[in-house]
Amino acid sequence: MALLEIENIHTYYGHIHALKGISLDVNRGEIVTLIGANGAGKSTMLKTTSGLLRPRQGSIRLKGEDLTCYRPHEVVAKGVVQVPEGRRIFGRLTVKENLEMGAFTITDQRLIESNLEHVFRLFPRLRERQKQVGGTLSGGEQQMLATGRALMASPSVLLMDEPSMGLAPVLVDLIFDTIRQLHTDGTTILLVEQNARMALQVASRGYVLQTGTILLSDNTENLRQNEMVRKAYLGES
Amino acid sequence: MRQAIKIGLIGGVVGILLSLIGMVEAFSQRDIIAHVISMGHTLLITVALFMGYLAAKRTPGKGSLRILSNSFLSGLLLAGMLALLVMAGSLINLRKVFINASPLLYSLLTFGLEKGIGALLLLVIGAMSGLLAGIFYLSPGILRRVLIISLGSIVSAGVLQDLLRPTFALWGPLAIINEWLFTANGLTVQGAIGLFILIAAFSLFWSRKGSAIQTGFRQLPPAPQRILKMAGIFILVFILLILPRVLGLFLSEVLTIVGLYVLLGLGLNIVVGYAGLLDLGYVAFFAIGSYTVAVLTSPELGFFSLSFWEALPFVIVMGVFSGVLLGTPVLKMRGDYLAIATLGFGEIIRILVLSDFLRPWLGGAQGIGKIPKVFIGGFEFAGPQQIYYLILAGCLLVIFISLRLRDSRLGRAWMAVREDEDVAQAMGINLVAAKLLAFATGAGFSALSGAIFATKLGSVYPHSFNVMISINIVCVIIVGGMGSIPGVIVGAAALVGLPELLREFAEYRLLVYGAVLVAMMLLRPEGLWPEALRRRELHGEKENEAESESSLKLKSG
Numbered sequence: 001m002a003l004l005e006i007e008n009i010h011t012y013y014g015h016i017h018a019l020k021g022i023s024l025d026v027n028r029g030e031i032v033t034l035i036g037a038n039g040a041g042k043s044t045m046l047k048t049t050s051g052l053l054r055p056r057q058g059s060i061r062l063k064g065e066d067l068t069c070y071r072p073h074e075v076v077a078k079g080v081v082q083v084p085e086g087r088r089i090f091g092r093l094t095v096k097e098n099l100e101m102g103a104f105t106i107t108d109q110r111l112i113e114s115n116l117e118h119v120f121r122l123f124p125r126l127r128e129r130q131k132q133v134g135g136t137l138s139g140g141e142q143q144m145l146a147t148g149r150a151l152m153a154s155p156s157v158l159l160m161d162e163p164s165m166g167l168a169p170v171l172v173d174l175i176f177d178t179i180r181q182l183h184t185d186g187t188t189i190l191l192v193e194q195n196a197r198m199a200l201q202v203a204s205r206g207y208v209l210q211t212g213t214i215l216l217s218d219n220t221e222n223l224r225q226n227e228m229v230r231k232a233y234l235g236e237s
Numbered sequence: 238m239r240q241a242i243k244i245g246l247i248g249g250v251v252g253i254l255l256s257l258i259g260m261v262e263a264f265s266q267r268d269i270i271a272h273v274i275s276m277g278h279t280l281l282i283t284v285a286l287f288m289g290y291l292a293a294k295r296t297p298g299k300g301s302l303r304i305l306s307n308s309f310l311s312g313l314l315l316a317g318m319l320a321l322l323v324m325a326g327s328l329i330n331l332r333k334v335f336i337n338a339s340p341l342l343y344s345l346l347t348f349g350l351e352k353g354i355g356a357l358l359l360l361v362i363g364a365m366s367g368l369l370a371g372i373f374y375l376s377p378g379i380l381r382r383v384l385i386i387s388l389g390s391i392v393s394a395g396v397l398q399d400l401l402r403p404t405f406a407l408w409g410p411l412a413i414i415n416e417w418l419f420t421a422n423g424l425t426v427q428g429a430i431g432l433f434i435l436i437a438a439f440s441l442f443w444s445r446k447g448s449a450i451q452t453g454f455r456q457l458p459p460a461p462q463r464i465l466k467m468a469g470i471f472i473l474v475f476i477l478l479i480l481p482r483v484l485g486l487f488l489s490e491v492l493t494i495v496g497l498y499v500l501l502g503l504g505l506n507i508v509v510g511y512a513g514l515l516d517l518g519y520v521a522f523f524a525i526g527s528y529t530v531a532v533l534t535s536p537e538l539g540f541f542s543l544s545f546w547e548a549l550p551f552v553i554v555m556g557v558f559s560g561v562l563l564g565t566p567v568l569k570m571r572g573d574y575l576a577i578a579t580l581g582f583g584e585i586i587r588i589l590v591l592s593d594f595l596r597p598w599l600g601g602a603q604g605i606g607k608i609p610k611v612f613i614g615g616f617e618f619a620g621p622q623q624i625y626y627l628i629l630a631g632c633l634l635v636i637f638i639s640l641r642l643r644d645s646r647l648g649r650a651w652m653a654v655r656e657d658e659d660v661a662q663a664m665g666i667n668l669v670a671a672k673l674l675a676f677a678t679g680a681g682f683s684a685l686s687g688a689i690f691a692t693k694l695g696s697v698y699p700h701s702f703n704v705m706i707s708i709n710i711v712c713v714i715i716v717g718g719m720g721s722i723p724g725v726i727v728g729a730a731a732l733v734g735l736p737e738l739l740r741e742f743a744e745y746r747l748l749v750y751g752a753v754l755v756a757m758m759l760l761r762p763e764g765l766w767p768e769a770l771r772r773r774e775l776h777g778e779k780e781n782e783a784e785s786e787s788s789l790k791l792k793s794g
Contacts, residue, residue: 091656104664
């Protein structure tokens, strides 16, 4: 049984049928990527998973438990945690306060301490800057902070929404290095990306989304070879 | 040069405006220093000084001659425009349009002299004010601070003379100070000079030694430090307890009004300052609290005749319940939309109370009277000097609850909601619960304040609960500093207390409000006594630089 199972999800924005029966699953310890053009429904998919949008049909299960009707904060408490698109750190709070806010669902002080230590080991830059105000960090550091903040909640599945958006190429490499690092630490990740090239390198399996339906699903090895993917998403001819 | 001209002309417009709306004339009935300078002149000179300072500050480059000439020019222009006003007034009758353009105003502007010489003197004084501001700008920082503090205290002593004189007169030995410092209208000359020297010496001493004293205090071992702190709190509480006896009836009345606004402000501070939900209908809960007490205790209606204490739990429950009731429909609204929706709620409550439909229960436009006073045992909270204690107790309770809430899990949830609602949800915060709890807590505090208000007046009327109260409370919070508890107290004292004390302000209250708010947003957007977070946001760059520098040093070392 997969850790996160999403089955036949239909999500609407008013009358607009945004997701037309999407099914995907994520196994424990795996990185799965969801690629697609603008408006394909990638972010809608993540928002539906995290409970911000409610699907009209279909089900979302974590470890067999049905999360479909859960409210966003309950989904987080169950272990599905999102790194929001555009980082969205708390700009006026310090790095440490941001991280502590990430552990809002955890009441065990010792677990918070050890999660903090884990995040600081993963991102030494954040330890250096823990007293600095979030808004003054560079883009790359903010992405680290957003990721660290999500990790503070001890997630079973990490949903990452466009982590490379708006970052310089050097920093994109850095972010994908940390995603690999998270993978070796055993974190399960559902990664939504426009940067298909990088996403297909770090993930083990991928889904290609187009106008609300899944066009292709395969392991990333095959997807990289696929003629259509190469043309449309990798920009090769 | 062009900047100086522009600033001078702006200053001139401000000066003419202040004159034509009658503010200068109204203010000049009170002397700051007897027979030397009146409040009206002080007002205009302050504008000239400020504009001169601005002109000096905006001067490109560092040549002191240019700075001085620019500030001189701006002062001259400002005075020139006022002189033009006088000239124009003597040629044509401005009173047809501006009723305040009276001969008295012209004689004030020309210092009671003959027009030509007076206008000349006006120009000289304006230019001198500008020049002084320029010199002030060039002088070292410590001198500037000392000057500002001591001049400021002379002006405040003059402005608040009606408050200080009777207070001093009550206390035997202090009456001598009274004699020395004050005349029937304004400070004495020797008093003003003495006060200036005294305050200047003290502030000089403090700026030299203040930090040494503070670090000395911090270096003390924790035990004496705690004793000193406790002693400080003890003295503060003692002062608070004896305040109404010291201040007498009128000032105690002012204190109770300020106290009620502090209570309201603390409640709204939870909604606006902590949770970031801009609520412009806050007066609704104040009205609900008042009317609940009135309906439950007043024999006039004859439904119930509970005592205040028996009614109080119902008041709080009603407040909390109506907070949730308002909160539920506006849960999904943000920012401006929320403000408008809540604004409507405030009006709905007032209009409901006014309606004929509810008249049998709520008294309609006549309101409800004969609300009994509060008793504890045999002690009656009759006048302002007694009700003060009731309000003080309420404030202390609410401050305590606010502090505890701020540091609680709920407080952190509110902070996250204020910073970013969507992300707060992604952190696992129950947005609905957090928002409703904020509305409910704030409404509960407001209802408490309303209950005390009702017993203080002994009657409630719908028109006491108009939208201006909501606006006032929001202003109190903004001026004091969002999310800051001492800020609410300072804001209430400044925006509610001062206008009560200064009868001249009464007519210009809204104008002063607007001016103060604009000035605050420009000069001190974080508020008078800001919360640490806001201070960090708006003045944080220097500290952060220092911090990153030190972290760099750590790395290299």
